[in-house]
Amino acid sequence: MSNIGHNSGEAAVSKKTKAGPISADRLKSFVERIQKLEQEKKDIGGDIKDIYSELKGVGYDAPTVRWLVKELDMDAADRDERNTLRDVYAHALGVFA
Amino acid sequence: MSNIGHNSGEAAVSKKTKAGPISADRLKSFVERIQKLEQEKKDIGGDIKDIYSELKGVGYDAPTVRWLVKELDMDAADRDERNTLRDVYAHALGVFA
Amino acid sequence: MSNIGHNSGEAAVSKKTKAGPISADRLKSFVERIQKLEQEKKDIGGDIKDIYSELKGVGYDAPTVRWLVKELDMDAADRDERNTLRDVYAHALGVFA
Amino acid sequence: MSNIGHNSGEAAVSKKTKAGPISADRLKSFVERIQKLEQEKKDIGGDIKDIYSELKGVGYDAPTVRWLVKELDMDAADRDERNTLRDVYAHALGVFA
DNA sequence: ACACAAAGTTCGCGTC
DNA sequence: GACGCGAACTTTGTGT
Numbered sequence A, B, C, D: 001m002s003n004i005g006h007n008s009g010e011a012a013v014s015k016k017t018k019a020g021p022i023s024a025d026r027l028k029s030f031v032e033r034i035q036k037l038e039q040e041k042k043d044i045g046g047d048i049k050d051i052y053s054e055l056k057g058v059g060y061d062a063p064t065v066r067w068l069v070k071e072l073d074m075d076a077a078d079r080d081e082r083n084t085l086r087d088v089y090a091h092a093l094g095v096f097a
Numbered sequence E: 001a002c003a004c005a006a007a008g009t010t011c012g013c014g015t016c
Numbered sequence F: 001g002a003c004g005c006g007a008a009c010t011t012t013g014t015g016t
Helices: A024-057 A061-071 A075-092 B024-059 B063-072 B076-094 C024-057 C062-073 C076-093 D025-059 D062-071 D074-094
Strands: none
Touching: A024 A061, A024 B024, A024 B063, A024 D074, A061 B024, A061 C076, A075 C024, A075 C062, A075 D025, B024 B063, B024 C076, B063 D074, B076 C024, C024 C062, C024 D025, C024 D062, C062 D025, D025 D062
16 A cells, blocks of 8 residues: 555545645735735725715615616516516505505 | 695605705716726626636635635734634633633 | 732723623523524524425416515505605606606 | 407516416415514514623623524534634635734 | 525614 | 614525
């Protein structure tokens, strides 16, 4: 078997931990790239939040605008079918007449 | 004032709906600014996801890297105190000895 | 004041860690009560999921039913006002005509 | 039958909307079952929140207890492997030494 | 592998 | 001014 002295700890190792040579430099590079992007994403999130604040400050309703943005983001056909379906179900129950 | 008797629609109106003159143009402007930023944010989210895929492809464990990034994002002092507290509680229960 | 020289570890301790005598028994009791409730909550979640599966199995659309349940859970007046507001905004933008 | 010639809305109907005869009674039954369970779930959620309030009131740190409960819920072996992996990654980066 | 749904965390708001 | 409450966003897990 000639396993003397090396290969220690291979046998019982789960799939995850056996994942290969973990290069610290490579890991560091990945982490830094992610950190950078996370920061940008966070900044944009802040900008969006600012707009909602501003908008609310001049009398608009933020939740409604939020809803608007989401609806506009949807495909028109999908939205129509979804709404049709909702109507069918609501009428079946006799609610929201 | 000639407001006698009708008081048209003011009385029962809730705080939200009375919010003032809703300029369509202004609303449109707000919506578009938000849409633009949301798109950018989404794109960055995609980039981050790509990095995790790449990273996983070369043998790293994504959840662990995610954990790393989050830990690094914390203030060192806060992290230390949090960990100390966790140790105290765990030992109080006699678990994770 | 006679505080010279001892007082070890009191000064720099944050508000959180100074929180008083941590009784292991009491902590254990709290934890167990929470665990029990979490388990029940999880079970109910499973039951709900089963119903959606069943419902889907006989031809209903799960997302739509989900929407229905949520709408029914709302106060009627709130729902009406929300919908009115949405209409106003949507028409202001000239969308979803 | 008087359905000659129009075949109203069958042809272009998507998979979802063609889902079969929607019995209002059956739908109602499903909805009510879900509502009941959702209510119970919500109540339990409230109970759990109460415990955290109580616990905080006598000096315990809620986030730490939350963490404890979650850790206890995990399988011991999984937790160990997760921690090992975290150590490996942290040391690779030379952080949290 | 993608999308949907659930859970946890965090942020803003109203209250005391 | 702080605390508790509620909503919103993010992330994790699951089912297709």
